[in-house]
Amino acid sequence: MTSPDKTGPYTLVFDLDGTLVDTAPDLITALNHVLEREGLPPVPMASARNMIGAGARKLIERGLEAEGRTVTPADMDRLTTDFIAYYADHIAVESRPFEGLLDALDLFAAQGHRLAVCTNKLEWLSKRLLDQLDLSRRFAAICGADTFGVQKPDPTIFRETVARAGGEVKASIMVGDAGTDVGVARRAGVPVIGVSFGYTDVPIADLKPDRLIHHMRDLPAAADSLMVPQAAGKALR
Known part of the structure; x- marks a missing residue:
């Protein structure tokens, strides 16, 4: 060099x-934590990797879209807050x-x-x-x-x-x-x-x-x- x-x-x-x-393993685990609380099935790791890269809110939007769901802006704010709190506590597990x-x-x-x-x-x-x-x-x-x-x-x-x-x-x-x-x-x-x-x-x-x-x-x-x-x-x- x-x-x-x-x-x-x-x-x-x-x-x-x-x-x-x-960071995909921990981000997707946090996403699936949020989806589970909404009564939705988890997103498979392989298909979720390409959802990453535009921030927490967009990741959640993409995860919901994969399950055919949309939410109100207020609900998205709540889900984003929940996601960040969970992710912050599990940020470097894998x-x-x-x-x-x-x-x-x-x-x-x-x-x-x-x-x-x-x-x-x-x-x-x-x-x-x-x-x-x-x-x-x-x-x-x-x-x-x-x-x-x-x-x-x-x-x-x-x-x-x-x-x-x-x-x-x-x-x-x-x-x-x-x-x-x-x-x-x-x-x-x-x-x-x-x-x-x-x-x-x-x-x-x-x-x-x-x-x-x-x-x-x-x-x-x-x-x-x-x-x-x-x-x-x-x-x-």
Whole structure:
């Protein structure tokens, strides 16, 4: 991988669910807890994975739709509150970092690059999850849907995350698994690495990320290929 004295430090900005951590087991358990309280059958793990990625409320909506149910806005508020309370208490029962992630993060850190999280998960839930997995200390910034009042793909959340991490947008890369991640990168004018093992109802390859990886061991090389030597005086886009 290119050394920082060649490129200067970059900021690698990661999505959380389906990119850093396989959170599907605990999210779907929380969803099924809510569905069970409504007298509905559980959603199978395999079919529920692609429901993840747009926040708790959307996950519940998709779970209800799978059972042919709709609810009032007031009921949705209640279900979302119940979901978050249950999920917060069971946030890292089965959730684990994807294989190869820790080695990749160690390499980036050793070479002087900054690491940040930019997710549509609530900030406090994101920090609780990363704390319980002993990952929080690796990131200079952990920003969620409520941190700046906007969500991906609004580029403001990306720019502010990079700033909070102490980096520069012109020397940053987004890493994610879904359309919101590709979208925020495009709107912020930065390259994006897609991961094929996450949660999305549209295959990430169809969204044309600048690089596509199928395992975290391939992330350092993909990131290196997108890092522009600062001495060349080039912009990323």
